[in-house]
Amino acid sequence: MALGNMKHHSQKFAPPKLMITSMMDMFTIILIFLLFQFSEKPETIHLMERIDLPMSSAKMEHTENIKLILTQNGLHIGEDLIAQVNKGTIIGLDLQNPKASVLYQRLEQQFAKSAVESADAQPKNHILLLCDKRHSFKTINSIVKTAALAGYPNFQFGVLKE
């Protein structure tokens, strides 16, 4: 009797089919989302703290530049922290003597380096400034003036697309 039952069960057993339709739907949604977010040159910024960029209607893509990042607490060249910022004041940057600042020295080195590298071509003289939207013009102006003194009078302000 028991054997008879077993036989009956084995005949009824069919391997379970994987429901692939829902997985395909999920993959399709992910694929479309990722395709919309695709960027040829994805921006990667490794910071220890948050930065709030202002929103803008600007459509221009930024070019390969020196990247200056000004957060609420620090000023970075690329990913290197070069100065602390305390209540909007950049520590070690005195506008009476900007040449003594680390920012000026680093930019001047970079300018000399890029001038040698691109002796026949136009050296890169743009700075991409990624600045927290809560900073005052006083703080930004001190960076802009120092950078202009080091040979970088042209800036690109990094903003978030609206």
Add this chain to the structure above:
Amino acid sequence: MTVFAKRSSRSEEDPELNMIPIMNIFLVIIPFLLTSVSFFHIKAISTSVPVLADSSPSMQKQPEIKITVIVEMQPEAMRLSAIADELSAEVLAGYEQRIKLEAAGVYPVRELTEYLQSLKRIYPASDTIILIPDNTVIYESIIQAMDAARNFNESPLFPNVVLSGSLG
């Protein structure tokens, strides 16, 4: 008759799609896209700071008058004025305006756009604006003023924005 019935039931069976190659493609594409994805899109606004130049004034005649608009972002108001070599002081004085802030820290960018549009209609060759914010003006307000100055409804107004500190 039974054979016919058997054949028709076979043809009614749903053909199964082979999904494995499609899944393989998805599994290759998705990691690739994940590495290239950017969740925030950074755009750029070009600007420059005034620099000393040793060039002498150009002797070439300008076919069209170019004016330069000066926007001073003061703590209580926005002061607008214009400069041009070709225009007299009386004409330029007519372009001076002072617009009060809508609220504390909220600059009247709509009025700024209207002012720039009116000047652009009269002097279409003009393209430069000098922005002079007060030390207390926050970066976000400067970007909003730059946006208002650059274009209106996709048509360019004053795309060359020069950022300067106040002289006083």
